[in-house]
Amino acid sequence: NAGVTQTPKFRILKIGQSMTLQCTQDMNHNYMYWYRQDPGMGLKLIYYSVGAGITDKGEVPNGYNVSRSTTEDFPLRLELAAPSQTSVYFCASRPPVGGEQYFGPGTRLTVT
Amino acid sequence: GQQLNQSPQSMFIQEGEDVSMNCTSSSIFNTWLWYKQDPGEGPVLLIALYKAGELTSNGRLTAQFGITRKDSFLNISASIPSDVGIYFCAGHNGTTTDSWGKLQFGAGTQVVVTP
Numbered sequence: 001n002a003g004v005t006q007t008p009k010f011r012i013l014k015i016g017q018s019m020t021l022q023c024t025q026d027m028n029h030n031y032m033y034w035y036r037q038d039p040g041m042g043l044k045l046i047y048y049s050v051g052a053g054i055t056d057k058g059e060v061p062n063g064y065n066v067s068r069s070t071t072e073d074f075p076l077r078l079e080l081a082a083p084s085q086t087s088v089y090f091c092a093s094r095p096p097v098g099g100e101q102y103f104g105p106g107t108r109l110t111v112t
Numbered sequence: 113g114q115q116l117n118q119s120p121q122s123m124f125i126q127e128g129e130d131v132s133m134n135c136t137s138s139s140i141f142n143t144w145l146w147y148k149q150d151p152g153e154g155p156v157l158l159i160a161l162y163k164a165g166e167l168t169s170n171g172r173l174t175a176q177f178g179i180t181r182k183d184s185f186l187n188i189s190a191s192i193p194s195d196v197g198i199y200f201c202a203g204h205n206g207t208t209t210d211s212w213g214k215l216q217f218g219a220g221t222q223v224v225v226t227p
Contacts, residue, residue, distance in 0.1 A: 042217035043217040045214060058214070099143035099145060
């Protein structure tokens, strides 16, 4: 199993541009999560999903959108990039039972 | 909202020394998790704790779920250079079958190991 994979690994955006961060897991996990990590801080939850077609906002959802059309994929969309969205983004998944979340390698995004 | 306080913020230790870090919460948790993050990588799960008082080891790592359910600690014994990284605690206040499983994360403890 590849686990949780994320693309791209790095990206530089100009203010106002849009992009989609991709996340795929091959563990057949129902639950998936998007976090952002700012320097010296813990992880902040952006959006999460309990299964295909079901998503909900986390702690810091403003400026982001998600969709979950399949169990495997959970893309995160930035519509109008702002400098405040410069961060490292992590996708995670977990099985139905048990609290452990498994993380992807992250996407480092810079908005200038 | 809930707050997770993780300390210390950073530690500079010599190879061979033991390391101890802890997390406290303003609310009760039902699950405590400890992760390690290497530079440029995602967090990797080290230990999961599910019961108050539980003490669990993973090699040189030992973690405990506090009796009050509001704290947890992680010990690393006989540190080696590859122990360098950021260690995060995370807590979950639902049951293990909670429908969303949202985690609260500490800010992390940066560990630097010198030879």
